[in-house]
Amino acid sequence: MSLHGTAGGTGADDEGETCGTDALAVLELLARQAPPSRFEALLREARRTGTDGARLDRLRRAVRLATDIGATLDRREQREAGLATLVDTARDLTLPYDLDTLLRVIARRAARLLACDTACVSLRDAHGLSSHVHTAEGGRTGLADGVLVPDGSGLGARAHAHGEPAWTADYSVDESFPHSEEVDELVRAEGLHAVIAAPLRVGDTTVGVLYGADRRVRHYTHDEVALMSSLADLAAVAIEKAGLLDQTRAEVTELERDSSRARTRLTRMRHVSEAHSRIMNLVLAGGDLCNVATAAGDALDGTVMIRDPGGRSLATCGDIPGLDEDAVAKASLDAHAGRRPVLAGDNTWVAPVIAGSEDLGVLVIRASTGLTGEDGRLLELAAQSVAFLLLMQRSTAVAEGPVRDELLDDLLADPQHAPQQITQRARRLGIDLRKPHVLVVARPEGGDQGRAVVWASSYAYRMSGLKTVQGGCIVLLLPGEDASAAARAVSGEVSPLLGHPVSVGAAGPGHGPDGAARMFAEAMRCLDAMSALGGAGSAASVRDLGFLGLLLSDDHDVDGFIDSAIGPVLHYDAERFTDLTRTLEAYFASGGSPTNAAEALHVHPNTVSRRLERIGELLGPQWQKPGQILEVQLALRLQRTRAVLAGQRGTEERPVP
Known part of the structure; x- marks a missing residue:
């Protein structure tokens, strides 16, 4: 009994010891986190050594439990690793990225978190009708960036519609969702199979979709789907923050631009104010x-x-x-x-x-x-x-008007007042009578003279001259040497002002206080001559009237008349020793016949014709018109008469300059 008891006790102990040994071996493999192949090796060894069926069943059960525990531990480690990566991602997403950089960071993190081959982010447009892929990580073709994801198609549409992640083990063969040609073409080009899409939600609004994809068939676990969803939630918040940051930056930039424009405008306004002050100070000074x-x-x-x-x-x-x-x-x-x-x-x-x-x-x-x-x-x-x-x-001209008018009246008076006193009075008014002056007489042909008188006061003051009114005419004594130009300038200003014709005559230049009366008389004769010739409303000087000016002028400037009428011909003959002047005399003496003139000159008629053409070039194409041809003939007569008189006095002929 004792043996039996001993034997019985020994058998139970051996069996328990054997079970403990098997369990210990399994636990040791489990503790070392041995791969499943080691557990399979333990079972094969037990079968090889002929372990009885009950012990082998217990060993199989222990191996199965150990494998389940290992898988549970692996999932826990994966979850912890994923959570740690998610925490790092959350910390990374808090940095102040711009939107494009943030999207690249999100795609990179998604690919790393799920160990995907590629990842990308699509954002919905402003109208919410479609989405565009803004950035991609791990792509081979570069086709993903900017691709259109139509609304209502693909996994993104399912994720957006249900507000939760959607995935497929093989995108191309999965018919559980509508496809689009653009996305299918991209999937084929990249060689993708498994795809997961997580909505980017901000409150109740979905702003986009986060995608992950593999180039193999893959069944995503619940933990992976949960991680993808958590990453999408973090990314959505970061995208909203980045959008607000970009908006804030844009507003700050616009504020800085407005501030710069305001500073520039203020500077310009200060410049305007200072420039206006300088101009006004100049005027007031x-x-x-x-x-x-x-x-x-x-x-x-x-x-x-x-x-x-x-x-x-x-x-x-x-x-x-x-x-x-x-x-x-x-x-x-x-x-x-x-x-x-x-x-x-x-x-x-x-x-x-x-x-x-x-x-x-x-x-x-x-x-x-x-x-x-x-x-x-x-x-x-x-x-x-x-x-x-x-x-x-x-105003100054009006205020000084009486004094200036009185001075010009005294200059025109006959007999004239003491020249020395007049010169001193003129100097006090800023007038230097020793310099050349011209005298202009303007006669309005009808209408009120009031505006013309006011204008004349201002004009005389502006031109540093004098003004008065005599016999219904405005008289101006102006600095200068060209009487004709002065007459045209006065006519050009006063005629548009009054709106009706103004006749203007001029004479000069003159020097000193004693020349004003003489120039006034000449200018009045010039004005009367223009009226007699039907030239009312015109402007001219005695020099412009040709031989009439010679007759009307007090100094009878014969040299000036000859020079203005035929001076170019005389100078041409003197410089080139030609006979144009003699040809002109013969032409007029023969009654304007080139043939008769050629006989008188003993030259060929063609020679006379060529000389007449040259004369036309020198005197102008109008030289044979009645008015000018009369002056040309008169100038030739005067020139010939002077030559005869000079010969009679035994002097040489004086060339006209």
Whole structure:
């Protein structure tokens, strides 16, 4: 019994010891995290050694339990690793990325988290009708970036519709969702099979989809799907934050741009204010129009020209080459109609010079660069300053008018007052009578003379001359040597102002205080001669009247008349020793017959014809017209008479200069 008992006890102990040994072996493999092949090797060894069936069943059960425990531990480790990666990703997504960089980071993290071959992010457009892939990680073809994912197709549509991840083990053969040709083409080009899509949700709104894909058939686990969903939630928050950050950056940039524009505008306004102050100080300090034009040109970085209502230049600070006068004239009308500067083309602006409703002229500027809004304002202020200066000059002229009128009346008086006293009075008014002067007489042909008298006061003051009114005519004594040019300038200004014809006669130049009365008499005779000849409303000097001017002039400038009539022919003969003058005399003596003139000169008629052609080139194509041909014949007679008289006195013929 004891043996039996001993034997029985020994058998049970051996069996328990054997079971413990088998369990210990399994636990050791489990503790070492041995691969499944080691457990299979343990079972094969037990079968090889002839282990009985019950023990082998217990061993199989232990191996199965150990394998399940190992798998559970592997899943836990994978979950912990995924969570750790997710935490790192969450920390990484808190960095201040711009949107494009953030999308690349999200795609890279998704590929690493699920060990996918490729990953990408698609975002919905502003209208929410379709999505575009913005970035891809791990692609081979580069076709994914920018591809259109139509709404309602693909796994993305399912993920968006259900608000949870959707996946497939093999995309191309899965017919459980609608396909699109664009996405299918991309899947084929990249060689993809398994695809998982997780919606990017911000509250109740889905802004896009996070994709992961493999180039093999793969069944995603619940843990992998959960990780993908968690990453998509984090990514959605980060994308929203990045969008807000980009928006904030854009707003900050716009604010900085607005601030820069405001600073620039403030600087320009300060420049405008300072420039206007300089121009006004110049005006108040007694500066003239040239000074104002120069100051305005410096402030606007251009060339400025001040013109009167008739378009004549009053002052300029430089030349404006290639100025389109027609465009300037049109722009002047538009500028006065709109009371604002108008562009006349090629960086040329025209600003109206206005005092109330009165047109005082225009200010023309050719700018080096285009004018800004502040420059336009400065141009308007400069035009106002010019208007103010013109009004000041007019007021000064009106205030000094009686004194200046009295001085010119004394200059024209007969007998004349003491020249020395008159010279001193003129010097006090800024008039230097020792310099050349011309005298202009303007007679309005009808209408009120009041406006003409006011204009004449301003014009005389502006031109540093004198003005008076005698016998219904405006008399101007102006500095200069060209009486004809002075007459045309006066006519060009006063005629448009009055709106009816004005006859203008001029004489001069003269020097000293004693020449004014003589020039006045000549100018009046010139004016009367124009009226007698039917030239009312014209402008001329005694020199412009040809031989009539010779008769009307007090000094009878024979040399000047001969030179103006046939001077080019005389000079040509003197320089080239030709006989053009003698040919002219023979031509007129023969009654205008080239053949008879050739006989008288003993030359061929063709020679006379060629000489007459040369004379036409020298005197102009109109030299045989009745008016000019009379002057030519008279000049030839005077020239011949002077030569005869000089010969009678035994002197040499004096060539005409």
